[in-house]
Amino acid sequence: MTKVKICGLMEHAHVKAVVEAGVDAIGFVFAPSKRRVTVEQAKELARAIPSGVMKIGVFVDASQEEMTHAFHEVPLDFIQFHGDESPDFIKKMGLPSIKALSVQSVEDVEKATSFDVDFLLFDTPGKEFKGGSGETFDWQLLNDTDIPTDRLILAGGLNVDNVREAIQRVRPYMVDVSSGVENMGRKDEQMIHAFVRAVKNEE
Numbered sequence: 001m002t003k004v005k006i007c008g009l010m011e012h013a014h015v016k017a018v019v020e021a022g023v024d025a026i027g028f029v030f031a032p033s034k035r036r037v038t039v040e041q042a043k044e045l046a047r048a049i050p051s052g053v054m055k056i057g058v059f060v061d062a063s064q065e066e067m068t069h070a071f072h073e074v075p076l077d078f079i080q081f082h083g084d085e086s087p088d089f090i091k092k093m094g095l096p097s098i099k100a101l102s103v104q105s106v107e108d109v110e111k112a113t114s115f116d117v118d119f120l121l122f123d124t125p126g127k128e129f130k131g132g133s134g135e136t137f138d139w140q141l142l143n144d145t146d147i148p149t150d151r152l153i154l155a156g157g158l159n160v161d162n163v164r165e166a167i168q169r170v171r172p173y174m175v176d177v178s179s180g181v182e183n184m185g186r187k188d189e190q191m192i193h194a195f196v197r198a199v200k201n202e203e
């Protein structure tokens with residue numbers, strides 16, 4: 001069954017809602033964003049997250065020190081590299097890692113082959129910030145390459161209305177959503193539940 005990550009959590013009530021909804025992963029954004037949290041805030045929110053739910057920290061071109069500190073302090077299960085980090089930089093970090101790639105062309109998808117990471121995340125290029133645009137990209141670009149889907153995380157503009165089609169077309173390991181479960185810029189408990197139901201009732 002496809003796994004679900006809900007990203008950009010900032011409030012206790014929303015953490016409770018995503019855990020109750022049965023998500024597999026929760027993302028905290030430590031990068032410039034309207035969803036940015038501090039390490040102390042994430043640490044506090046993480047207390048309510050059971051051990052079976054992955055905690056993922058989203059960073060954009062952050063320093064090794066900043067990421068290592070958050071990884072151990074929150075603590076996190078994975079670092080999501082959402083900037084222009086090089087394959088060497090990520091490898092040298094030596095932490096469980098997800099590399100996010102902004103997709104506009106097949107060449108962007110093929111860049112994934114140079115990263116030795118646990119998971120590859122494909123997202124729409126950001127606008128104001130590096131991610132969380134709420135817009136989809138052309139999923140066919142993933143089908144046009146031979147990127148294995150067993151380590152593939154699909155992000156970018158997913159919502160309750162398009163996530164089933166996305167899963168059928170891409171067959172990702174995990175889907176990742178932020179804007180699509182928000183109302184007026186805040187996470188919405190009903191939208192969270194509806195999204196997770198749409199993913200988990202897939203088969």
Ligand SMILES: O=C(O)c1ccccc1N[C@@H]1O[C@H](COP(=O)(O)O)[C@@H](O)[C@H]1O
Pocket residue numbers: 007008027029031032033034035058060080082100121123129130131132133134135155156157158176177178179180
């Ligand atoms: O969510 C953000 O604000 C963000 C900022 C900087 C880098 C990544 C960010 N989020 C990532 O964007 C996608 C979700 O996007 P969408 O809102 O569902 O279209 C996901 O990978 C988040 O981790």
